Amino acid sequence: MSLLLESFADWWGRLCRRIDILEEKVDRILARSEAATSKRQIDGNQTYSSPSRSEASQSQRANEDVIDKGILSMEAANALIDAYKARMMPNLPFVIIPSDQSTEEIRRTRPVVFLTVLTAALYDNMPLQRVLEEQVKSAVSDRMVFKGEISFDLLQGLLIHIAWSQYHSRPRRFSQYLHLATSIIVDRRLDRAPVSWGRDEQRAVIGCYYFSSSISRILQKLSTFPHTPYIEDCCQSLAASSTYPSDSQLLHTTHLQRLLESIDDLSPQNAPELHCTDAVLEPHFRTMKAELDQFRADSLTAFAHNQFLVMQFYTAELYLCQITLFDRKTPSDSMFWSSLRVEALSVGLVAARQFFQFYLALPWRSETVFNNTQWVQGGFCLTLAAKLSVAASDSSINRQVAKLRDSLDMSLILRQVILRFQGLVTPLVDARGERDVFYHYENRLKRLQWWYETQMAQIPVQRQPHASPIAMAYNPILTAGPSPLTTEDLQTQWPSLLPDSTIDDLFNEWSPDMGIYFGFE
Numbered sequence: 001m002s003l004l005l006e007s008f009a010d011w012w013g014r015l016c017r018r019i020d021i022l023e024e025k026v027d028r029i030l031a032r033s034e035a036a037t038s039k040r041q042i043d044g045n046q047t048y049s050s051p052s053r054s055e056a057s058q059s060q061r062a063n064e065d066v067i068d069k070g071i072l073s074m075e076a077a078n079a080l081i082d083a084y085k086a087r088m089m090p091n092l093p094f095v096i097i098p099s100d101q102s103t104e105e106i107r108r109t110r111p112v113v114f115l116t117v118l119t120a121a122l123y124d125n126m127p128l129q130r131v132l133e134e135q136v137k138s139a140v141s142d143r144m145v146f147k148g149e150i151s152f153d154l155l156q157g158l159l160i161h162i163a164w165s166q167y168h169s170r171p172r173r174f175s176q177y178l179h180l181a182t183s184i185i186v187d188r189r190l191d192r193a194p195v196s197w198g199r200d201e202q203r204a205v206i207g208c209y210y211f212s213s214s215i216s217r218i219l220q221k222l223s224t225f226p227h228t229p230y231i232e233d234c235c236q237s238l239a240a241s242s243t244y245p246s247d248s249q250l251l252h253t254t255h256l257q258r259l260l261e262s263i264d265d266l267s268p269q270n271a272p273e274l275h276c277t278d279a280v281l282e283p284h285f286r287t288m289k290a291e292l293d294q295f296r297a298d299s300l301t302a303f304a305h306n307q308f309l310v311m312q313f314y315t316a317e318l319y320l321c322q323i324t325l326f327d328r329k330t331p332s333d334s335m336f337w338s339s340l341r342v343e344a345l346s347v348g349l350v351a352a353r354q355f356f357q358f359y360l361a362l363p364w365r366s367e368t369v370f371n372n373t374q375w376v377q378g379g380f381c382l383t384l385a386a387k388l389s390v391a392a393s394d395s396s397i398n399r400q401v402a403k404l405r406d407s408l409d410m411s412l413i414l415r416q417v418i419l420r421f422q423g424l425v426t427p428l429v430d431a432r433g434e435r436d437v438f439y440h441y442e443n444r445l446k447r448l449q450w451w452y453e454t455q456m457a458q459i460p461v462q463r464q465p466h467a468s469p470i471a472m473a474y475n476p477i478l479t480a481g482p483s484p485l486t487t488e489d490l491q492t493q494w495p496s497l498l499p500d501s502t503i504d505d506l507f508n509e510w511s512p513d514m515g516i517y518f519g520f521e
Contacts, residue, residue, distance in 0.1 A: 032415045038379040041236055065111060066135055071128075074119065078096065078103045080121040081114075088120060091308055091371045093246035093253070094207025095156045096200065112157030114137060120164040123368050128432040130169050133396075136161055144180060152201070159207050166437050174215065174372065178256055182208055184226050193230050197199050202234035206250050213257050214373045217264045218315075220382055227258060249381040252299045252309060259295065260316040263288050267323040278340040285324055285340065289347065292317050307362065308374070314355035315377040316385050321348030326387060337397045349404040352385035360420075365436075367424065382417065382445075386452045393459045411456070414449045421445060446502055 066072050072080075081103045089097060097106065097117070107114045108228040119136055122129035140158070143149040165174045185191050185208055190201050212225035235251040242248045266284050268275045275281055295313065303309045324344040359378065370378065385408065392405035424438040 023492070035295065037463065051355070065107065066115065066118065066132060067107070071135070072132060074103070077114075077118060079498050080118050081106065084117045084121040086368045090246065090306075091369055091374065092160065092207075093244075093249055093308070094203045094210070096203065096244055096246070110153045110156070112139060112143070112151075112153045113160065116157040116160040120160060120167070123149060123164075124166055126167075126426065126428050126436040127430050129167060130434075133168055140177075140180070150184045150187050152184075152204075154179055154206055155188075155190075156200070159204060161210075162211055163373075163415070164371045166375050168434070169434060171335070175221075177209055178208070178215075179224065185225075191228065192231060193233060199238060199241070199247070202256060203247075203250070204237055205209070206234055206254060210253060210257060211373065213261060214312075215376065217260055218319075218376055227254075227261070233399065246429070249303060249306060249309060252295075252303065253312065255299070256295060256309065256312050256316060259288070259291055260312075260319060262291075263316060263320045264325065268327050268484070278338045282340050285320065285344065288320050292320070301318075307358075308371075310358055311355075311374050311377045311381075314358075314381060316349040316352055318348055318355070318381055321345070322384055325391065326384075328435070337394065340395055340478065342400050345388060345397070345399055345402055348384070348388045349392060349401065349408050352388060352410045353404075356382050356385070356408075360413070360416055364420070365424065379444075382413075383448060385413070386448060390452065390455045393456065414445065414452060417446045418442065419450065 022251070067074055067077060073447055081097075084098060085097055089095075095113070097113070103114075106117075115132065115136055119129060119132040122132060136157075140154070140161075143151075162174060162177050162181065165177065166185070180199055185205060190197060207226050209227060209231050211229070212223045215221070216223035225243055225349055231254065233322055235254050238247040239251045264282070265271060266274055266288065274284060292313070300309065300313055321344045325341060367375075367378075389405055389410035392401040395517055421438055421442045425442055426438070429435055
């Protein structure tokens with residue numbers, strides 16, 4: 001694992017030196033573009049057509065894009081498209097923009113893709129990004145609702161917009177956009193196997209499945225686009241030809257997602273009969289652990305540089321620990337540490353440490369190009385790691401897990417993650433006075449940190465002979481921010497850590513009764 005991390009760090013170091021130059025170019029061009037368009041006094045509350053124009057003029061205006069309307073210059077669009085291809089597209093292997101396809105050609109032949117790419121790539125200019133987001137809403141509603149359009153360009157544009165929906169204004173509409181994308185696939189019959197469908201269509205079908213499955217499983221919702229044999233055929237076909245390097249990844253992505261679905265099928269919500277005793281659950285736990293280990297050996301080593309797959313893998317591994325430990329709320333054995341539970345806790349502590357070794361080795365600002373699912377995965381892993389660390393402080397299992405708990409050093413991890421996000425927060429606000437996603441994420445991290453340090457401070461020192469004074473200390477400066485919450489509030493509100501498109505749903509729906517909670521009972 002250490003060799004993989006070193007190799008990954010070297011590779012990323014070379015790539016990021018090139019990307020830094022590109023980002024500086026984007027910043028300079030955007031500054032000039034904003035200065036040129038500021039005279040138009042465009043903000044998020046204005047439309048870009050005059051109500052006094054004739055019907056013909058209004059129709060012509062409706063067909064204008066963000067370049068025609070003066071929201072962005074063509075020079076800025078070129079820089080944003082280049083930045084998207086270099087930094088963001090690797091995290092969305094379901095929609096490919098060829099390196100030799102010019103910005104002007106994308107604008108002419110793929111107008112919705114053009115608009116959604118520009119919107120996603122503007123993460124460093126949140127107010128302008130929110131202006132373009134309104135343009136996306138108008139384009140989608142006009143094309144789908146009023147014109148009945150179900151074009152492939154619209155489908156790909158929706159997938160791009162879904163992928164970076166953490167940047168959308170509230171309330172975010174991840175599920176609604178995903179349903180629209182799914183409806184296009186169904187209406188165009190892309191989810192079945194005529195010979196005529198090409199690689200782009202196959203990637204889009206896989207993408208719809210992935211987003212539907214990954215979010216529904218973590219958020220415990222119904223998946224509206226289930227796996228089918230045809231999806232497997234698409235993966236095999238793309239892997240066989242591998243027109244782009246990411247095509248060979250999709251087979252492994254789908255395989256890993258199927259493993260996560262199998263793990264979720266073992267949860268108390270889906271299979272309560274498996275959780276009567278450890279003897280019933282244990283063989284299923286071992287089967288899934290063996291399959292994950294096999295995936296690590298067969299696939300993960302070959303994709304050591306691929307943050308998309310690595311984050312997905314550790315999410316699946318930690319999810320197995322989640323359902324084995326925290327989803328089981330049987331009163332009679334809630335505090336009994338069986339051999340299975342100790343093993344699951346140990347597996348989780350190791351997986352959490354490896355995940356954060358990988359994540360904290362990523363270059364600064366890597367979070368800006370994470371897709372929405374990666375943000376959900378990161379929040380899930382961070383929160384579960386804190387729960388595992390608190391659980392591992394039980395004196396009755398100190399001998400078995402103390403070294404693993406101290407090796408994780410959750411207190412240090414929280415401080416490091418908070419520092420990374422503090423570097424991303426800006427003072428900018430949009431037309432409605434809202435702050436950026438990084439600001440809200442930092443506050444949620446501080447709430448998690450406050451909860452974790454409070455829980456650890458309540459554990460007698462004699463029960464933690466291996467704990468370091470630093471790990472036990474409560475730092476009021478680092479945890480300053482949101483006012484402290486009661487334990488009951490934190491048990492129901494921990495999902496607000498995740499700054500994804502479904503935060504509001506998480507906050508309201510993930511409760512202790514659903515097995516997602518801070519306390520270890």
